[in-house]
Amino acid sequence: MTALDIVEEDPRWAALDLETLAESALITTLKHLNLDPDVSEITILACDDARIADLNADFRGKPTPTNVLSWPADERGAAQDGGLPLTVTADFDGMLELGDIAISYDTCAKEARAAGKSMTDHVTHLIIHGTLHLLGYDHDRDADATLMEGIEVEILGKLGLDDPYREDAVQ
Template sequence: MSRKLKLAVQVETAATGLPGKTQLKQWAEAALQAKVKQAEVTVRIVDAEEGRVLNRDYRGKDYATNVLTFTFEDDLPDIPGLPLLGDLVLCAPVVAAEAEAQGKPLAAHYCHLLVHGMLHLQGYDHLDDAEAEVMEALETQIVTTLGYDDPYRDDETP
């Protein structure tokens, strides 16, 4: 069975320089691991206020963050063949500010954060050093395959 991704995109911000649906889908598909046969994901790009409210209400942190991942796996029965289901929320002003502060192209940072969120949807995490190492290696592999620089590269290191 070939992998298939149904992607819905919602834009709730007036920010400019946002990636389009085709680009988002390419990045999301690249992040799907072989075990995932089907996925249905919504990517919502929001302003700082909505990002702050979601982060506060769902994570208890009262500030806007770059990406939030909402997986529906825990709320559903274990049914063979059920697609990967989830939502990713990208906060446009935070993504733009981080890209500028890190000296990265905006598209590269959006790509990295979308890949990061897609990996979270598939069960990857970075709660401890070993998990973080695995997840960051995957992110680097996927993002560089898509033509962007290693998102964890430190340009100040000789």
């Protein structure tokens, strides 16, 4: 089982059973990428729009709410557009310290409603998305975005969830 630490700052998250949801998303993501969930460490901050807007301002210079933010433990991004990120290596105690994710209840709920999907399905997607960022995947460059989105779709499919990037999907 993944070493998962969840800090629920916003009590609305309790209704989702975020721990079970996050664990399923993380385990599926890590196994899909041939990483051992049993030695992986991730922290998730489950917050609201006010908190994530502060974090977004502090770390990205964007003082607005967003759905999810990620802070990888190590820089693993690919040098070449569309290339694979650097391999995750274990630290001195054999653990894969991946990093931290913050996720906003308010923005997730708004996006889920707008897309006509359940909050559970949308949050699952965003945890997968955030985890891929921790592993060095990104979507700033076109080929990187294509690679990352393709992996997200594969993982979501393993969980029985629809492709959020298909042409007829509501965004």
